[in-house]
Amino acid sequence: MTLELRDRITTEGVLSALGKDQKAFFVEVKEEIMSTNTQLKAAGRNGAADGTVLIARRQTAGRGRMDRRFESPEGGIYMSLLLRPGIPVEDILYMTTLTAVAVAEAVEEVCGIHPGIKWVNDLYVGNRKVCGILTEAVFDTDGGLDCVVIGIGLNVYAPKEGFPEEIREIAGALYGADEREEERRNRLIASVLNKIRQKSFPLDKRKLSIDYKNRSMVIGRWVTVCRGTTEREALVLDINEENHLVVRYGDGAEEALSTGEIRVKLQR
Numbered sequence: 680m681t682l683e684l685r686d687r688i689t690t691e692g693v694l695s696a697l698g699k700d701q702k703a704f705f706v707e708v709k710e711e712i713m714s715t716n717t718q719l720k721a722a723g724r725n726g727a728a729d730g731t732v733l734i735a736r737r738q739t740a741g742r743g744r745m746d747r748r749f750e751s752p753e754g755g756i757y758m759s760l761l762l763r764p765g766i767p768v769e770d771i772l773y774m775t776t777l778t779a780v781a782v783a784e785a786v787e788e789v790c791g792i793h794p795g796i797k798w799v800n801d802l803y804v805g806n807r808k809v810c811g812i813l814t815e816a817v818f819d820t821d822g823g824l825d826c827v828v829i830g831i832g833l834n835v836y837a838p839k840e841g842f843p844e845e846i847r848e849i850a851g852a853l854y855g856a857d858e859r860e861e862e863r864r865n866r867l868i869a870s871v872l873n874k875i876r877q878k879s880f881p882l883d884k885r886k887l888s889i890d891y892k893n894r895s896m897v898i899g900r901w902v903t904v905c906r907g908t909t910e911r912e913a914l915v916l917d918i919n920e921e922n923h924l925v926v927r928y929g930d931g932a933e934e935a936l937s938t939g940e941i942r943v944k945l946q947r
């Protein structure tokens with residue numbers, strides 16, 4: 680059997696791993712999609728139901744934050760979940776933090792591996808990024824929130840040929856290319872979906888903030904804050920209630936950073 684056929688993601692496998700909880704989701708698995716987020720947002724505009732899940736075995740134009748590309752070779756999980764959560768627009772950010780905690784817990788449950796969260800939405804194992812999250816909103820004609828699409832890219836198995844040169848220093852995977860175990864990815868997907876649902880209804884912001892901070896790998900560390908072309912070193916003091924990163928620069932000035940155009944690099 681080729682590597683690709685071992686631990687294959689299938690609709691039946693995900694549904695079976697979801698068990699009785701499968702009625703909350705409409706799961707579709709495709710061999711190859713440009714971007715599951717782009718496709719699911721279009722479906723959302725056409726009325727796709729709350730709980731629709733689109734999964735690709737590989738993406739040809741996977742998208743990351745800040746218009747970056749997300750490498751999506753066979754071996755990972757590339758999934759998007761559409762929710763109609765009925766929350767105010769300003770609460771959308773909680774969907775991202777909630778998902779970061781949910782994926783970290785699912786990886787622990789299924790794989791026994793403990794990822795840390797790098798503000799705002801990357802999961803790391805050691806000093807390697809293993810997962811990125813891209814949450815996108817679709818608005819109705821009145822500017823209200825129509826639906827949210829949460830995209831998750833999780834590097835489960837390292838690509839046989841290694842990660843591309845540009846991300847080789849940063850990207851990592853939960854397992855080596857040939858460490859495949861049957862049904863692992865279907866179980867991971869099911870666990871992620873269940874945990875997102877449990878944490879969203881009802882949304883407990885206080886608990887979420889505690890869980891998120893407990894997994895943070897930036898608090899107490901020096902980072903480089905990148906804003907446009909400028910870079911400044913700063914010590915991370917806290918992540919506040921609004922999920923802003925509270926930092927202190929070398930000159931003693933403090934600032935609460937919101938996600939927007941800011942990127943934070945860990946210092947090794």
Ligand code: BTN
Pocket residue numbers: 713714715716717738740741742743744745747749756757758759801810811812813830831832833
């Ligand atoms: C990031 O690291 O900047 C976020 C990456 C998000 C990647 C996932 S893979 C599934 C979904 N479809 C996409 O095109 N992007 C997200």
